[in-house]
Ligand SMILES: Nc1nc2c(c(=O)[nH]1)N[C@H]1C(S)=C(S)[C@@H](COP(=O)(O)O)O[C@H]1N2
C-alpha cells in the first residue's frame with residue numbers, strides 16, 4: 001500500500017504535467033515505447049501475433065503492472081530503510097528520464113514531468129512511511145496499551161493513503177484527458193485539406209548573411225505569447241465564430257463557412273508589445289484566411305461603432321480599432337500559416353492577424369467571438385492591466401550580426417539585421433559606429449509594407465572595442481527615435497546597440 005500509493009502518485013502527477021505541457025508522449029508511454037525498442041524484433045512480432053490490435057494498451061498495462069510491483073517492493077523496503085527506498089525511486093525516475101530522452105527532442109521542459117513525478121513519489125513516501133511504521137502491530141515486548149495507539153495510527157495511515165490515491169487518480173485522469181483531446185485535435189488537423197500552397201520567400205527578401213534572422217519564420221521558431229496555461233484544443237467541426245453587437249445581422253460562422261468564402265493570403269510580420277529593443281518577440285509568416293472586413297460587411301456594421309472586441313475560447317479578450325480591420329489592409333481571420341493549418345499553439349483552428357498592430361490588440365488566437373462595439377464601452381485583458389488601448393507597432397530595427405560581445409577580425413565586417421514598421425514600410429536603415437555619422441545600409445526587397453525588411457552594411461572595422469547602433473526610417477518619413485522608452489504601456493523605443501571587439505587581422 002505504502003509503496004504503491006507513492007509510486008502511483010508520482011506517475012499520476014507526471015501524466016498531469018505532461019498533459020499540461022502537451023508532450024507527444026507521457027513518461028509511461030515513453031517507458032512502454034522504450035521497452036518495445038529494446039525488445040528484439042522477433043519477440044515484438046510474436047507478441048503482436050498473440051494479442052493483435054491490443055498490443056499498445058496491453059503493453060501500457062504491463063508497464064503499469066511492472067511499476068506497481070516495483071513500487072510495492074519499494075514500500076516494503078521503506079519500512080526498513082526510507083533512504084534505501086527513496087534511492088530505488090530515484091533510480092526508477094532516472095530510467096524514466098532516459099526513456100523520455102529517447103522519445104522526445106530535448107528542450108527546457110522535456111524532463112519536467114518525469115522529474116516532478118519522481119519528486120512527488122519521494123515526498124509521498126517520506127510523509128507516509130512514518131505513519132505506516134507506527135501503524136504496524138507492536139512488537140510483543142511493548143506494552144499492551146500501545147494496541148490502541150496502533151489502531152488509531154492504522155486508521156490515520158489508511159485515510160491519508162486513500163486521500164493521496166484519490167488525488168492521484170484525479171490528477172492522472174486529467175492528464176490523460178488533456179493528452180487525448182490533443183491527439184483528437186492533431187488527427188483532425190492532419191485530415192484537413194485546405195486549398196493552400198506553400199509560398200516561397202519572395203525574391204530578394206532573404207539576404208545571404210550568416211546569422212541573420214531568416215525572413216520567413218517557420219512554425220516551430222515563431223515566437224509564442226499567450227496567457228493559456230494549457231493550449232485550447234478545438235476541433236474544426238466544433239468551432240464557431242459569433243459576430244454580434246452594433247450590427248444589422250448577427251452572424252454565426254462555422255469553419256466550413258469560412259472555407260466556402262475562399263481564402264485570401266498575405267505576408268504579415270507579427271510583433272509583441274513586450275518586445276524589448278533588440279528582442280526576439282517578432283516573427284514573419286505567410287497567412288491564409290478570410291478578410292475580417294468581408295465578414296463584417298455581411299453583418300452590417302453600425303456607424304457609431306469604433307472597435308472590435310474579440311474573445312478567445314479560453315476567455316482572453318482584445319480590443320481592435322474598427323478602422324484597422326476595415327481600411328483595406330489584410331486583416332484576417334487566419335486559418336493557416338506558411339501553407340499549413342495553424343498549429344494549436346498559434347491559434348488553431350482560427351485566429352486574427354492584423355498588419356500594423358501589436359498582438360495584444362489584434363491577434364486573438366482561438367477566436368470564437370467578435371463584438372462590434374465602442375472603446376468607451378469595454379476594456380480588454382491587457383488594457384485592464386495598464387497597457388495602452390490602441391497599439392500601433394512602433395518603427396524599430398535590430399542588429400542580428402555581429403552579436404553583442406562578439407570578437408571580429410579587423411577589415412570588412414558585415415553588419416546585418418531586420419527593421420520593421422508594419423503597414424507603413426521601411427524606407428531606410430542607417431548604422432552609426434561609436435556615435436559617429438549615420439551611414440546608409442543596403443536594404444533587401446520588401447514584398448509588402450506589412451513585413452519586416454532585412455538590411456546589411458559593410459563596415460570597415462578597425463582594431464579595438466566599438467559600439468554599433470542602428471536606426472530605421474519608415475515610408476511615412478518618421479526617423480526612429482533614440483530616446484529610450486519601456487515596453488509598458490505601448491512598446492519600447494531606442495536604438496539597438498551592440499558592442500564588438502575587433503582584433504587585429506593576421
Ligand atoms: N487567445 C489569446 N490570443 C492571444 C494572446 C493570448 O494571450 N490569448 N496573446 C496575444 C499576444 S500579446 C501576442 S503578441 C500574440 C502572439 O501570437 P503568437 O503566440 O502566435 O506569436 O497573440 C495574441 N493573441
Ligand SMILES: [Mo]
Pocket residue numbers: 225271272273274358359360
Ligand atoms: Mo504580445
